[in-house]
Each structure stands twice: as C-alpha cells, then as structure tokens.
Amino acid sequence: MASIAKRSDGKWRARYRDDAGKQYARHFSRKVDAQRWLNEVTAAVVTGQYVDPKAGRISFREYAEHWRHAQVHRPSSAAHVEGMLRRHAYPTFGDRQLATILPSEVQAWVRLLSTSDRRAKRKALAPETISVLHSVVSAIMRSAVRDRKIIANPCEGTRLPAKDRKPVVPLTTAQVDQIRELMPPELAALVTFTAGTGMRQGEVFGLTVDRIDFLRREVRVDRQLLTRPARRTEFGPTKTPASLRTIPLPQVVVDALAAHLVEHPAGEGGLVFTIGGAPITRQAFGHIWRPVARAVGLEPGTGMHALRHYYASLLIRFGESVKTVQMRLGHASAAETLDTYSHLWPDSDDRTRAAVDSVLATRSVEPHAPLDGRISPREWG
Incomplete structure (x- = not known):
C-alpha cells in the first residue's frame, strides 16, 4: 500500500507499508521525485530485491563477527582474517552502520592504508596486503547484500593500488x-x-x-x-x-x-x-x-x-x-x-631463430623474379 500527499509546508510525502505492516515515509520537494521513489520501492518488492531500511542499522563489526564465525576457514586462515579486520578495518568501519558506509569512504580507506603517517606511527601496507584486506571486507559486504541488510556492496568499483611485483632474484x-x-x-x-x-x-x-x-x-x-x-x-x-x-x-x-x-x-x-x-x-x-x-x-x-x-x-x-x-x-x-x-627459464629466441633457419635456409631461391612481378607456380613450393 503506497500513497503520495502534499503537506502544508509544500513538501510531498511518499509513504508505503511493507508486508509486516511497518510504514516508511520520505519527503520530497517535487511530486515527480516522490513518485520515482515509490516506483523504485515497488519494483524492488516485485523483483525480490527489497531491503528493509532498518536492516542495515547493524554495525559493521557486529555483522562481520557473525560472518567470520560462520566461515569454513582453516585455523590459520581464521586467525589471519580476524587479525586483519581488528587491526585495519574495525578502527575505520567497526562502529559504523552497514547501510551508512559509502563507496567513496571505502576508496578513502584504501588510500589511507596505502599511505604512511609518521605522526600516527602508521606504515603504508603493501599493495598485496591491501588487496587481500579489501577482498575480505568486500566478501562481508556481499554477504550483507545476500542477507538483505544492504542494497549494494560499497566495495564494488574500488580502485586498488597497483601491485609492484618484483621478479624473484634467487640466492646464490x-x-x-x-x-x-x-x-x-x-x-x-x-x-x-x-x-x-x-x-x-x-x-x-x-x-x-x-x-x-x-x-x-x-x-x-x-x-x-x-x-x-x-x-x-x-x-x-x-x-x-x-x-x-x-x-x-x-x-x-x-x-x-x-x-x-x-x-x-x-x-x-x-x-x-x-x-x-x-x-x-x-x-x-x-x-x-x-x-x-x-x-x-x-x-x-x-x-x-x-x-x-x-x-x-x-x-x-x-x-x-x-x-x-x-x-x-x-x-x-x-x-x-x-x-x-x-x-628464470632460458630465453628461447636463439632456438626460434635456429628452427626457422634450419628449414628456410635450405630452400633454393630463384635469382630473378618474373618480369611481370608474379610468382611462377614452380616457386610456390
């Protein structure tokens, strides 16, 4: 059940009730914006993508802990994930409600991790470490989307620092x-x-x-x-x-x-x-x-x-x-x-040259091409 009504202050109030009878409302300056919002909500309900606005009020830390304990991780992996979240994710997002975390804030967090700060005694994390940490947070957010806690994963589209993978130089x-x-x-x-x-x-x-x-x-x-x-x-x-x-x-x-x-x-x-x-x-x-x-x-x-x-x-x-x-x-x-x-594998350039020369170098080459520039049948070989 949905409706739009004009208030005394000139605002348009759009409201609807979910299946549980709870009422939700938003106010807009224009009627067309109110109608667009109701249409989006209706479409979400019809397609099964509806998310209760109150579902995302759970904190990131609380949801992440539920997610972490539900994973089938080896003990070493579980300890690694717990440590990464505790040291690098919870200080920024731990007390934030899931629904309030924006893609721009995730991007800013990645940038923070990739920079050093002497005053804060913080060292920049390696690009590989940031990539792993971001993938963990993204997995938590994807789970929240599946659980209908949030509409979309704010980690999607994040630009990560390029991995500076140096070639392995073996010991002598x-x-x-x-x-x-x-x-x-x-x-x-x-x-x-x-x-x-x-x-x-x-x-x-x-x-x-x-x-x-x-x-x-x-x-x-x-x-x-x-x-x-x-x-x-x-x-x-x-x-x-x-x-x-x-x-x-x-x-x-x-x-x-x-x-x-x-x-x-x-x-x-x-x-x-x-x-x-x-x-x-x-x-x-x-x-x-x-x-x-x-x-x-x-x-x-x-x-x-x-x-x-x-x-x-x-x-x-x-x-x-x-x-x-x-x-x-x-x-x-x-x-x-x-x-x-x-x-580290030997370069194959010389073997490539030798392979081609061993075949083509033995072929006879005519001293002169036909005057009309065409190749005669016997040269097709």
Missing part, C-alpha cells in the same frame, strides 16, 4: 653456504634440507622422521607445523591440496639429515628440526634468521622462502619442465609457477 649458492655456516649448529641442516627440497617453512618445521624414506631417498609432505596464539604449535593441513606431494631427496640432503639426526636426535613428536628440543615457532625462528640474513647481505624482509626460490631456480637451470617444478613446489597450478618464475 655462496649465499646459501653462508647462511648455513652462520646458523646455530642444530639448524645448519635445516638450510641444506630446505634449499634441496623447496619445502615451505611450516612444512620444514613440521618434518618428522617417519615422513623421511632414507632407502628410497624421498620425503612425504602431508602436513605442516602451525604457530598458534601464545606461541603454541600444532600440526595442521598443508596450504592447499596440491601441496600434498612426495619430493625426491638428493644425496647431499640425505647425508645432511643423517648427520644431523646423529648430532641432534629427533625431538618432541619425532620432529627433525627443533630449537633446544622444542618445536620451532615462526617468531623464534625469525629472531635467528633476521641477523643471519643481514650478515649475508639479503634485502630487508627476505625470509626463509628465499631458500625455496633457490631450489626452484636450480630445477629450472637444469632443464626441468614447468609441470615438474609445479609438482615439486606444491603449487596449485602451472600458471602460479609461471607467474613466479617464468623469467
């Missing part, structure tokens, strides 16, 4: 040797193992003796060691299903593991690599790794992942295919492998 073998020499004795073999298998940090920290087959010279990757709040560790699933894999072990790695286990017997739960016999947490390892990385001359922020890049570069240098590199690293697709390492 000399640098790998330096890192191994500067590491504490109980972690020296960890460097050789990681550089010789390309396993991820959590996969290496979670390596147990029963996952190593010394006879077949291979290691099975089917879990990783996760660091929980309060530096608590526990085994968890691999990063993706594609990360489940078996990696062949070079003899140098087998020898390093054997010598390591003699000097440093397996720790808690059969863990091969430990610090003082206890599982390795990311924080504890970071305190050891960073001074070593500085001493070797690595760029600030270079982590243990550099050893994984080194392994990939070795496989590429010795002619392994994209598919093999993908399987060894546990990438979800060959596209991911190429996006990261395509610049």
Whole structure:
C-alpha cells in the first residue's frame, strides 16, 4: 500500500507499508521525485530485491563477527582474517552502520592504508596486503547484500593500488653456504634440507622422521607445523591440496639429515628440526634468521622462502619442465609457477631463430623474379 500527499509546508510525502505492516515515509520537494521513489520501492518488492531500511542499522563489526564465525576457514586462515579486520578495518568501519558506509569512504580507506603517517606511527601496507584486506571486507559486504541488510556492496568499483611485483632474484649458492655456516649448529641442516627440497617453512618445521624414506631417498609432505596464539604449535593441513606431494631427496640432503639426526636426535613428536628440543615457532625462528640474513647481505624482509626460490631456480637451470617444478613446489597450478618464475627459464629466441633457419635456409631461391612481378607456380613450393 503506497500513497503520495502534499503537506502544508509544500513538501510531498511518499509513504508505503511493507508486508509486516511497518510504514516508511520520505519527503520530497517535487511530486515527480516522490513518485520515482515509490516506483523504485515497488519494483524492488516485485523483483525480490527489497531491503528493509532498518536492516542495515547493524554495525559493521557486529555483522562481520557473525560472518567470520560462520566461515569454513582453516585455523590459520581464521586467525589471519580476524587479525586483519581488528587491526585495519574495525578502527575505520567497526562502529559504523552497514547501510551508512559509502563507496567513496571505502576508496578513502584504501588510500589511507596505502599511505604512511609518521605522526600516527602508521606504515603504508603493501599493495598485496591491501588487496587481500579489501577482498575480505568486500566478501562481508556481499554477504550483507545476500542477507538483505544492504542494497549494494560499497566495495564494488574500488580502485586498488597497483601491485609492484618484483621478479624473484634467487640466492646464490655462496649465499646459501653462508647462511648455513652462520646458523646455530642444530639448524645448519635445516638450510641444506630446505634449499634441496623447496619445502615451505611450516612444512620444514613440521618434518618428522617417519615422513623421511632414507632407502628410497624421498620425503612425504602431508602436513605442516602451525604457530598458534601464545606461541603454541600444532600440526595442521598443508596450504592447499596440491601441496600434498612426495619430493625426491638428493644425496647431499640425505647425508645432511643423517648427520644431523646423529648430532641432534629427533625431538618432541619425532620432529627433525627443533630449537633446544622444542618445536620451532615462526617468531623464534625469525629472531635467528633476521641477523643471519643481514650478515649475508639479503634485502630487508627476505625470509626463509628465499631458500625455496633457490631450489626452484636450480630445477629450472637444469632443464626441468614447468609441470615438474609445479609438482615439486606444491603449487596449485602451472600458471602460479609461471607467474613466479617464468623469467628464470632460458630465453628461447636463439632456438626460434635456429628452427626457422634450419628449414628456410635450405630452400633454393630463384635469382630473378618474373618480369611481370608474379610468382611462377614452380616457386610456390
């Protein structure tokens, strides 16, 4: 039920009642604007897109928390999402009602995240981090649209900072040797193992003796060691299903593991690599790794992942295919492998030239073309 009436002050009052009998009204200077608003509401009801104006009064924080607890996230992903919302989204949008958040405000928020402020002691976030954070907030807003809390997602159309993806520059073998020499004795073999298998940090920290087959010279990757709040560790699933894999072990790695286990017997739960016999947490390892990385001359922020890049570069240098590199690293697709390492594969320009020359250079070429400029049948070849 809808109606339009002119008030004593000259304004036009448009009103309607929803299915629950609640009345909603707005006032306009012109009758045509009032009628347009009623038409939009009627169309929304007919098409099933009607949103109760009061539904969007819930705060972003309250709705986001309901959304977060309903997601089927792995524990590590759930903790990451919670931290990103708490640190970077709630300070800006936490107490705002969903319906009041505008696309222009989302754009301003992205710009704020991408700039530094010394007075506020705020550092600009990396473009990749901003992209992930924006995708989380956008997912929350999309859910709110589906739940009929808001009409549209204010995150749509946001311009994000361009990702400055620098090409991977692998470590040199000399640098790998330096890192191994500067590491504490109980972690020296960890460097050789990681550089010789390309396993991820959590996969290496979670390596147990029963996952190593010394006879077949291979290691099975089917879990990783996760660091929980309060530096608590526990085994968890691999990063993706594609990360489940078996990696062949070079003899140098087998020898390093054997010598390591003699000097440093397996720790808690059969863990091969430990610090003082206890599982390795990311924080504890970071305190050891960073001074070593500085001493070797690595760029600030270079982590243990550099050893994984080194392994990939070795496989590429010795002619392994994209598919093999993908399987060894546990990438979800060959596209991911190429996006990261395509610049490391040998340039094919010379092979292209040689292929064409090997065919065309052997063909006989007539010394003179016909006078009328046409090609004779015997030259079609």
